[in-house]
Amino acid sequence: MRLRTVLSDDGSSHAEVHLDGQWYASTARDVAALLAAPDWRSVPLGADPQPTAAARPAPVVTTPGKIVCCGHNYRAHIAELGRPEPEFPTLFAKFADTLTAWNADIALPGAAESVGLDWEAELAIVVGAVLARADRDTARAGIAGYTVANDFSVRTWQHRTSQWLQGKAFDATTPLGPELITPDELPADGLRIVCRVNGVEEQVGSTDDLVFDPATLLSYISTFTTLRPGDVVLTGTPGGVGVAADPPRYLRAGDIVETEIEGIGVLRNRITPAHHTEIDSAPRNRKEAR
Amino acid sequence: MRLRTVLSDDGSSHAEVHLDGQWYASTARDVAALLAAPDWRSVPLGADPQPTAAARPAPVVTTPGKIVCCGHNYRAHIAELGRPEPEFPTLFAKFADTLTAWNADIALPGAAESVGLDWEAELAIVVGAVLARADRDTARAGIAGYTVANDFSVRTWQHRTSQWLQGKAFDATTPLGPELITPDELPADGLRIVCRVNGVEEQVGSTDDLVFDPATLLSYISTFTTLRPGDVVLTGTPGGVGVAADPPRYLRAGDIVETEIEGIGVLRNRITPAHHTEIDSAPRNRKEAR
Numbered sequence: 130m131r132l133r134t135v136l137s138d139d140g141s142s143h144a145e146v147h148l149d150g151q152w153y154a155s156t157a158r159d160v161a162a163l164l165a166a167p168d169w170r171s172v173p174l175g176a177d178p179q180p181t182a183a184a185r186p187a188p189v190v191t192t193p194g195k196i197v198c199c200g201h202n203y204r205a206h207i208a209e210l211g212r213p214e215p216e217f218p219t220l221f222a223k224f225a226d227t228l229t230a231w232n233a234d235i236a237l238p239g240a241a242e243s244v245g246l247d248w249e250a251e252l253a254i255v256v257g258a259v260l261a262r263a264d265r266d267t268a269r270a271g272i273a274g275y276t277v278a279n280d281f282s283v284r285t286w287q288h289r290t291s292q293w294l295q296g297k298a299f300d301a302t303t304p305l306g307p308e309l310i311t312p313d314e315l316p317a318d319g320l321r322i323v324c325r326v327n328g329v330e331e332q333v334g335s336t337d338d339l340v341f342d343p344a345t346l347l348s349y350i351s352t353f354t355t356l357r358p359g360d361v362v363l364t365g366t367p368g369g370v371g372v373a374a375d376p377p378r379y380l381r382a383g384d385i386v387e388t389e390i391e392g393i394g395v396l397r398n399r400i401t402p403a404h405h406t407e408i409d410s411a412p413r414n415r416k417e418a419r
Numbered sequence: 420m421r422l423r424t425v426l427s428d429d430g431s432s433h434a435e436v437h438l439d440g441q442w443y444a445s446t447a448r449d450v451a452a453l454l455a456a457p458d459w460r461s462v463p464l465g466a467d468p469q470p471t472a473a474a475r476p477a478p479v480v481t482t483p484g485k486i487v488c489c490g491h492n493y494r495a496h497i498a499e500l501g502r503p504e505p506e507f508p509t510l511f512a513k514f515a516d517t518l519t520a521w522n523a524d525i526a527l528p529g530a531a532e533s534v535g536l537d538w539e540a541e542l543a544i545v546v547g548a549v550l551a552r553a554d555r556d557t558a559r560a561g562i563a564g565y566t567v568a569n570d571f572s573v574r575t576w577q578h579r580t581s582q583w584l585q586g587k588a589f590d591a592t593t594p595l596g597p598e599l600i601t602p603d604e605l606p607a608d609g610l611r612i613v614c615r616v617n618g619v620e621e622q623v624g625s626t627d628d629l630v631f632d633p634a635t636l637l638s639y640i641s642t643f644t645t646l647r648p649g650d651v652v653l654t655g656t657p658g659g660v661g662v663a664a665d666p667p668r669y670l671r672a673g674d675i676v677e678t679e680i681e682g683i684g685v686l687r688n689r690i691t692p693a694h695h696t697e698i699d700s701a702p703r704n705r706k707e708a709r
Binding site: 194195197200201215216217218219220221222223224226227238261283286289291292293294295298299300353354355 | 484485487490491505506507508509510511512513514515516517528551573576580581582583584585588589590640643644645
């Protein structure tokens with residue numbers, strides 16, 4: 130089964146379900162709301178199929194309560210960073226405001242390359258159950274499905290301090306979509322994951338290269354925080370990011386980034402100039418004289 | 420003006436406003452919802468004052484969209500960790516599920532001291548406006564008020580990887596309260612901040628010791644993510660945490676932790692045994708053989 134969230138003409142959103150080759154509208158405001166319904170596989174759907182071409186996409190889930198991201202999870206990426214294989218998942222959070230549609234423009238958060246905008250193709254898990262201290266089997270059963278994300282990262286900000294959040298949490302820089310596919314239709318085993326920049330394959334990996342697989346990640350995360358339907362877990366990125374190149378290469382206005390996972394779909398995002406002329410490079414006044 | 424959130428007998432919550440020495444109920448479900456009202460200082464209040472003794476406390480805001488935390492922000496704490504004064508704020512996120520009431524029990528997330536539960540008294544800012552790329556003056560005007568938090572931290576988990584999230588995001592481990600006080604009534608300048616464990620002062624600091632003051636923090640954070648009414652920013656902890664002691668000292672079941680900021684109020688939290696017999700110390704199966 131495939132699910133997606135689309136925008137309506139009035140600016141609201143709703144979830145749609147794919148059946149017999151057509152999309153049908155539900156009354157849920159996004160896929161997360163659909164998944165929160167007790168028996169979401171049998172929610173009533175509109176009688177008429179939706180015209181696919183006219184659909185204006187939203188992120189698969191629009192306002193998840195939690196987005197948990199795992200870094201250093203593909204062996205090839207860990208190797209390119211020169212790090213040992215980890216004993217525990219490296220986890221950080223993102224805000225729902227980071228999410229954007231699969232075809233949205235991504236604005237450079239400052240003057241072109243100097244800000245270090247980099248690509249990170251990722252398999253995204255969408256949670257379909259309440260998971261608290263779940264074992265791996267329970268966690269696996271609580272996976273609603275998979276979708277595609279690009280964890281676009283602002284390397285200069287990411288590395289200003291030890292904690293990555295500020296380079297990972299720029300508003301509207303994490304495309305998520307185009308749709309969710311349920312695990313019965315597509316297990317996340319051995320899927321080819323690719324990131325292309327202007328048509329050139331920069332990242333190529335397989336989800337078999339994950340150190341911590343989806344069920345393990347959800348189980349581990351649920352040890353400290355409760356996961357709920359619609360929550361999102363990003364599973365990390367394979368080798369081939371710009372910051373690991375020698376010399377590092379970053380995105381420029383006009384670049385087209387395509388992020389694809391076999392069997393799920395493709396994100397296609399254009400990099401555009403900064404919304405604002407320049408971004409502050411440092412706090413202006415750290416502490417005023419009193 | 421002072422604001423608080425209390426639980427009603429039916430399990431719902433509502434915000435209350437302090438006027439003329441009494442608390443009056445609003446229809447807002449928490450202080451965040453109250454702050455989101457266009458003119459929250461003149462929302463209609465119930466005619467009868469609320470009996471203070473009967474109030475069952477909730478966190479000042481119950482479901483903020485964002486909780487952003489600053490580490491390494493008090494000069495004395497930076498010194499005890501042996502670090503240089505930072506050029507940029509070190510920021511990480513917490514989930515709303517971490518919040519709990521000012522008088523709530525805090526359960527050890529595992530077998531007693533071995534898990535390394537530590538105290539971190541913090542001044543908390545509650546946002547009162549939409550702030551996006553706000554300069555310092557705009558950010559200062561967007562502060563709804565201040566309250567008290569303890570960013571109880573699970574040091575073993577915090578230091579499993581480079582990213583602190585997993586040691587900072589255990590559910591119901593961040594008391595926030597007891598109430599919000601507006602900046603017109605109490606500017607956050609030179610306030611004494613104290614953490615007592617079983618009556619012994621472990622942390623004593625002053626908000627004048629902050630490297631990045633509240634307006635600077637909000638301005639900086641708003642550069643990458645939009646802040647909204649009810650969002651919370653934790654400003655960091657002063658010197659005197661358990662992990663910096665020699666040898667390190669951690670909390671045990673039965674300990675009473677009091678967190679106090681002059682002019683705002685006191686949190687009083689009892690440490691209780693783990694809800695569960697033992698916490699997983701490592702992912703059981705990192706990757707199944709295929």
